[in-house]
Amino acid sequence: MWYSKLDRSLTNGLIRRYQQFIPLDVNANIVSINEGDTPLIRLRSLSSHKLNITVYGKYEGSNPTGSFKDRGMTVAISNALAAGNRAIICASTGNTSASAAAYAARAGLVAFVLIPEGKIAVGKLAQAIAHGAHVIQINGNFDDGMMLVKDLAKTEQIAIVNSVNKYRLHGQKTAAFEIIDVLHRSPDFHYLPVGNAGNISAYWMGYQEYHLAGHSKNLPVMIGCQASGAAPFVRGEIVLEPDTIATAIRIGNPQSWDLAWEASQNSQGWFLECSDHEILAAQKLLAEQEGIFCEPASAASVAGLVADLANNKIPPDSTVVCTLTGAGLKDPDSALLNGPAPMSVSADLESVKRTILDNIS
Numbered sequence: 001m002w003y004s005k006l007d008r009s010l011t012n013g014l015i016r017r018y019q020q021f022i023p024l025d026v027n028a029n030i031v032s033i034n035e036g037d038t039p040l041i042r043l044r045s046l047s048s049h050k051l052n053i054t055v056y057g058k059y060e061g062s063n064p065t066g067s068f069k070d071r072g073m074t075v076a077i078s079n080a081l082a083a084g085n086r087a088i089i090c091a092s093t094g095n096t097s098a099s100a101a102a103y104a105a106r107a108g109l110v111a112f113v114l115i116p117e118g119k120i121a122v123g124k125l126a127q128a129i130a131h132g133a134h135v136i137q138i139n140g141n142f143d144d145g146m147m148l149v150k151d152l153a154k155t156e157q158i159a160i161v162n163s164v165n166k167y168r169l170h171g172q173k174t175a176a177f178e179i180i181d182v183l184h185r186s187p188d189f190h191y192l193p194v195g196n197a198g199n200i201s202a203y204w205m206g207y208q209e210y211h212l213a214g215h216s217k218n219l220p221v222m223i224g225c226q227a228s229g230a231a232p233f234v235r236g237e238i239v240l241e242p243d244t245i246a247t248a249i250r251i252g253n254p255q256s257w258d259l260a261w262e263a264s265q266n267s268q269g270w271f272l273e274c275s276d277h278e279i280l281a282a283q284k285l286l287a288e289q290e291g292i293f294c295e296p297a298s299a300a301s302v303a304g305l306v307a308d309l310a311n312n313k314i315p316p317d318s319t320v321v322c323t324l325t326g327a328g329l330k331d332p333d334s335a336l337l338n339g340p341a342p343m344s345v346s347a348d349l350e351s352v353k354r355t356i357l358d359n360i361s
């Protein structure tokens with residue numbers, strides 16, 4: 001599918017653009033904030049001329065609320081509204097709550113979000129509050145919140161908009177469509193950060209559907225990257241006390257367990273773990289060498305690729321895509337904590353000049 005600049009402004013979000021692939025209630029009014037159509041950026045520092053390996057970052061931070069969640073939320077909220085719901089609910093490590101709050105605001109729905117107290121990045125909390133969601137902090141982790149939300153929805157007329165909502169994955173799969181629309185094929189390898197495992201499942205669904213529809217001849221190998229302290233797929237079992245600096249993927253009991261295994265196995269892929277140190281190093285590489293500021297969890301995909309490149313797991317002549325799931329400004333605290341402190345210099349020309357000359361080489 002091809003769009004000129006003018007067409008793009010008229011597409012008004014991914015539901016209209018990929019309508020034939022998206023299940024939507026016939027009565028639905030589309031709730032969109034022009035999500036999707038995110039850039040696929042060549043990552044020069046990871047690509048290799050010598051080996052003819054080209055690496056791209058799919059930068060999902062340029063979605064309206066700054067993460068890939070908006071792709072799923074436009075479909076989930078449009079359907080929730082059409083089904084007559086007045087309220088929506090989600091458990092969240094932060095980005096789902098920000099996105100749910102924004103789309104609910106646009107739809108005129110009441111939003112409730114359950115978050116682990118003290119464990120979500122400040123930018124995401126600010127978003128949920130700004131969009132008027134009812135923010136409920138629990139003294140438990142995401143997995144506890146998810147269980148509560150599922151129990152609540154059994155008795156209350158309230159739509160769950162977590163990725164267990166079947167419409168979410170249908171929205172999120174469109175990122176795979178966009179990659180094929182640009183490359184005119186699937187990449188050979190696709191790296192993703194994995195938490196609740198909805199996104200890796202959605203991409204695999206998208207790659208398969210577009211392949212079946214004749215838009216690509218090949219399918220990618222799917223690689224799921226987890227933080228070492230929250231790596232249930234690597235361990236092969238639920239992790240009871242998940243912990244990582246990458247709060248967005250601090251999840252021990254992924255809801256899309258079976259779908260994600262299917263994606264990994266059917267694509268001949270694998271799961272790997274990255275230490276917090278490796279994740280922060282990848283975040284720094286992206287920010288300092290590529291000009292892309294993404295949040296720590298997003299950088300897990302690149303951390304995984306860096307490790308696999310070092311182990312020669314990527315053969316010559318490969319095209320690789322890493323999804324960069326969310327924007328860096330979501331989590332300013334971790335950037336400030338892990339970067340150098342700003343320099344303090346007195347406000348005179350000589351001092352400022354000396355500081356510049358000392359640092360220019």
Ligand SMILES: Cc1ncc(COP(=O)(O)O)c(C=O)c1O
Nearest residue numbers: 095195196197198199248325326
């Ligand atoms: C920035 C970011 N990256 C990755 C993930 C993981 O996605 P999934 O839970 O679909 O595996 C999340 C989930 O919240 C996220 O917010």
